[in-house]
Amino acid sequence: xxxxxxxxxxxxxxxxxxxxxxxxxxxxxxxxxxxxxxxxxxxxxxxxxxxxxxxxxxxxxxxxxxxxxxxxxxxxxxxxxxxxxxxxxxxxxxxxxxxxxxxxxxxxxxxxxxxxxxxxxxxxxxxxxxxxxxxxxxxxxxxxxxxxxxxxxxxxxxxxxxxxxxxxxxxxxxxxxxxxxxxxxxxxxxxxxxxxxxxxxxxxxxxxxxxxxxxxxxxxxxxxxxxxxxxxxxx
Amino acid sequence: xxxxxxxxxxxxxxxxxxxxxxxxxxxxxxxxxxxxxxxxxxxxxxxxxxxxxxxxxxxxxxxxxxxxxxxxxxxxxxxxxxxxxxxxxxxxxxxxxxxxxxxxxxxxxxxxxxxxxxxxxxxxxxxxxxxxxxxxxxxxxxxxxxxxxxxxxxxxxxxxxxxxxxxxxxxxxxxxxxxxxxxxxxxxxxxxxx
Numbered sequence: 001x002x003x004x005x006x007x008x009x010x011x012x013x014x015x016x017x018x019x020x021x022x023x024x025x026x027x028x029x030x031x032x033x034x035x036x037x038x039x040x041x042x043x044x045x046x047x048x049x050x051x052x053x054x055x056x057x058x059x060x061x062x063x064x065x066x067x068x069x070x071x072x073x074x075x076x077x078x079x080x081x082x083x084x085x086x087x088x089x090x091x092x093x094x095x096x097x098x099x100x101x102x103x104x105x106x107x108x109x110x111x112x113x114x115x116x117x118x119x120x121x122x123x124x125x126x127x128x129x130x131x132x133x134x135x136x137x138x139x140x141x142x143x144x145x146x147x148x149x150x151x152x153x154x155x156x157x158x159x160x161x162x163x164x165x166x167x168x169x170x171x172x173x174x175x176x177x178x179x180x181x182x183x184x185x186x187x188x189x190x191x192x193x194x195x196x197x198x199x200x201x202x203x204x205x206x207x208x209x210x211x212x213x214x215x216x217x218x219x220x221x222x223x224x225x226x227x228x229x230x231x232x233x234x235x
Numbered sequence: 236x237x238x239x240x241x242x243x244x245x246x247x248x249x250x251x252x253x254x255x256x257x258x259x260x261x262x263x264x265x266x267x268x269x270x271x272x273x274x275x276x277x278x279x280x281x282x283x284x285x286x287x288x289x290x291x292x293x294x295x296x297x298x299x300x301x302x303x304x305x306x307x308x309x310x311x312x313x314x315x316x317x318x319x320x321x322x323x324x325x326x327x328x329x330x331x332x333x334x335x336x337x338x339x340x341x342x343x344x345x346x347x348x349x350x351x352x353x354x355x356x357x358x359x360x361x362x363x364x365x366x367x368x369x370x371x372x373x374x375x376x377x378x379x380x381x382x383x384x385x386x387x388x389x390x391x392x393x394x395x396x397x398x399x400x401x402x403x404x405x406x407x408x409x410x411x412x413x414x415x416x417x418x419x420x421x422x423x424x425x426x427x428x429x
Contacts, residue, residue, distance in 0.1 A: 001316050002323070020325075027329045031389075065320040066330045073331065073390035076400050097391025101330050108326030112314035120313035139259050139306040144315050146263035154267050171273050171281055175414050179286045180422035182268070183294065186260040187426070194256040202252055204245040 002062040002109055004116045009051050010216065011114040016123040018217040018224070019111055025224030027104045032231035034096060038103070045106035052113040059109035066105065070098040117144055122209040131204055138206075146189065153185045154178070254299045254356075261291045262306035266317035279403045281410075284319060288339045288378075289371055289415045292346025294426060296356030300347035304340045311336070334385020341377035346370045360423035367419050371412040379405065 006012075011019070030041050046056040060067060078091030118141065125137030161167065161177050247255070265287025272280040287307070292300040307317065308328075316323045318336065328336060349370030351357050379401065387397035419426075 001321050002314075003316070004314065023325050027325065031329070063322060063326065063330075066322060066327060066332075069331050070390070073392060076396055077390070077392050094391035097389060098331070101326070101389060104329040105324075105326035108324030108329075112324050115314060117313050117315060124309065124313075135255060135302070136306065136309055139255065139262065139302070140310045140313055142259045143262045143266065143306050143310045143317075144313075146260055147266050147315070147317065150260065150263045151267045151270075154264075154271065158271075171275065172410060172414050174273065175281075175283065175286070175411070176417055176421075178271075179268075179283070179290070179414070180418045180425060182264060183261075183290055184422075184425055186264040187257060187294070190253075190256040190260040193259060194253045197247075197252050197256065198249065201244060202247045204247055205243070 002059070002112050005053065005113055006116075007053055007114065009053065009114060011048060011052050011110060013214075013216070014114075014220060015211055015213050015217045016115050016119040017127060017211065018213065018220040019115060020120070020123055020127075022220050022224040022227070023107055023111055025227035026107050029227040029230050030100050030104050032234075033100065037234075038100060042103045042106075045103040045110070048110040049106050049113070052110050054109065054113050056106055059106055059113075060102070062109065063105045067102075070101055073098050117141070118209060119211070122211050125208055126211060134204055134206070138202075142193070146193075149189065150182075150186055153189070154182045157181045157185065254295065255302075257295055258291075258299045258303035258306060261287065261295060261300075261303040262310065265291065265304065265307045266310065266315075269317065269319050270321060275407070279407060281407055282319065285339075285378075285408055285411050286415065288343050289346060289374065289411065290426075292343040292348075292370065292374060293350055293362065293367065293415070293419060294356065294359055295347060296351040296354060297344045297347035298354045299356065301340055301344035304343040308336050308340060329389070331386050331390045332382070333389070335378060335382035337385070338378035338381035341381065342374040345377055346374035349373050359419060359426040362419060362423065364416060364420055368412070368416050371415055375405075375408055375412070378408075 026041065026045070030038065033041055049056050049059045074091040074094040077094030078086045078088060080087055121137045121141045124140060125133050127133065128136055157178055161174065161181075166174060166177060265284065268283035268287045271283040275281050288304055291303040294300070295303055311317045311323045312325050312328060314323050318327050319332075327333060347356070347370070350362050350367050352366065379398075383394065383397045383401055386392065386401070387394045390397065392400070
């Protein structure tokens with residue numbers, strides 16, 4: 001599983017806002033690129049992943065399910081319900097389209113590898129203005145905190161259903177038991193969370209984690225702007 | 236005198252904290268349900284992820300239901316492995332199924348808006364089943380419109396081909412709509428009482 005790994009690479013040291021900005025610009029450029037320009041973006045993304053200490057192949061392996069979907073797309077695109085049954089030109093067109101996603105996945109892996117979630121949370125809170133930014137930033141941090149807790153809750157519910165022979169029931173009956181019991185447990189957790197937030201004086205103006213732009217960040221943001229407008233410039 | 240920014244602490248209102256806490260746990264529950272699936276005959280996985288979206292709208296209403304699923308998507312974009320098959324990152328959004336994730340946010344808003352017919356949520360047990368059914372079916376519209384269009388653009392498929400490839404999943408989602416309506420009918424009081 002792809003997760004953050006502490007390090008001291010140049011990408012680790014960048015501000016999360018500049019990294020997010022670059023990712024968006026890169027994604028736009030990749031989705032409108034083909035041929036040598038797409039190959040160049042592929043190299044940039046592969047280098048970025050390598051700099052974070054992760055091999056590009058391992059990064060792609062973590063996205064293997066996405067890649068399988070991408071690999072199936074040209075087969076669906078090429079299929080025709082009658083002679084000649086398969087059209088290579090359509091499949092090739094689809095292949096060119098899905099190839100654009102691969103460097104975006106690689107760069108996304110580099111971001112995950114080099115950016116702790118608490119920094120992304122801080123970036124959200126500082127970038128999205130007002131109360132929405134506060135709620136979304138804090139919400140992301142709390143959501144991550146509650147995933148393992150609720151995973152255990154849902155497992156307990158599933159095991160309890162299985163212990164009563166529920167796992168041999170039809171799928172709609174299993175879902176009809178698992179879903180409401182899981183939601184009920186989750187809502188009970190939300191009451192505990194609400195009390196905890198109130199007890200800690202949950203405020204609209206908390207002290208945010210410190211973030212600071214350095215010279216490389218300005219260069220990265222400049223590159224992001226160039227990448228974002230590149231499809232317009234190249235027509 | 237230097238300001239330390241703590242002279243005035245603006246506390247969040249109690250009702251907002253309650254709704255925010257519910258949105259957080261529903262976002263986390265959607266992340267957990269996204270990892271649960273039952274393989275059906277034919278190899279199509281019966282994913283539990285849509286139940287998170289459906290009940291975000293049904294339990295929290297349009298505003299906080301949309302907030303819950305936006306939190307879920309943002310958590311994934313931040314890099315946490317909360318999307319299907321424990322993936323995360325902006326690359327998943329830019330990938331072939333990214334449109335469905337974005338459509339989930341709009342879907343939760345539509346479900347909440349139709350089922351509750353006001354911005355603030357009503358207790359689940361007071362929701363009327365026909366509105367719940369219409370809301371859930373209406374919620375599938377933005378999910379599939381955004382999802383299929385995105386799939387078509389990213390994977391280089393024609394719209395009919397993209398729609399056809401998603402047809403088995405749509406049938407599965409119709410079954411999930413029926414299960415959700417049954418859950419509201421039989422367990423509504425249980426969900427509303429918490």
